[in-house]
Amino acid sequence: METLKKIITDIAAISESSAQKLCDLFEEVHYPKSHLLFRQHEMDPTLYVIKSGIARAYYRTDDSDVTFWFGTEGSAVVSYNSYINQTPGYESIELLEDTVLYRLEHRHLGALYETDIEIANWGRKLMEKEIILVEERLISRLLLNATQRYKNLMDHQPELLQRVQLTYIASYLGITPVSLSRIRAEIR
Secondary structure (H helix, E strand, O other): OHHHHHHHHHHOOOOHHHHHHHHHHOEEEEEOOOOEEEOOOOOOOOEEEEEEOOEEEEEEOOOOEEEEEEEOOOOEEOOHHHHHHOOOOOOEEEEOOOEEEEEEOHHHHHHHHHHOHHHHHHHHHHHHHHHHHHHHHHHHHHHOOHHHHHHHHHHHOHHHHHHOOHHHHHHHHOOOHHHHHHHHHHHO
16 A cells, blocks of 8 residues: 555645545556446546556547547546546546556545545645646647657657557557658657
């Protein structure tokens, strides 16, 4: 549980007693590669945190999957529509490796929010950090060209290039696999 406690305190400073309350509610779960944690158009308000492994979030269209997020060790994994609005999510989240996660049911966390202000503030900080990540991805997609987006990925998440299929990387960058190959050849 020390790994979980570190992940919790990396999100926001919290007292030992409040961190322990959170740790006591999380359950460690193991899933194989290709397991779907969340399915598009289904409701699941569970919050996961990755202990080891990697996940991707994608939206399935009629003819393709559009990858828009990767999570690695320490990342929160959640279908925000389900978690916040209690409505079906728009994404699917797939594990790309055998993965160990910590799982927490929304209702249990909500009960702690009502009784422990530190945990309520921790949850607010978690959501604030997630909003910043979404904003950074949006700005990158809108303002950077494909080569700049790839270089940004190399600088900030180089492990993805070793652990994720290039077709998913291309989709995440908003380009075709052929364009990604060309960019990679130019950078070498």
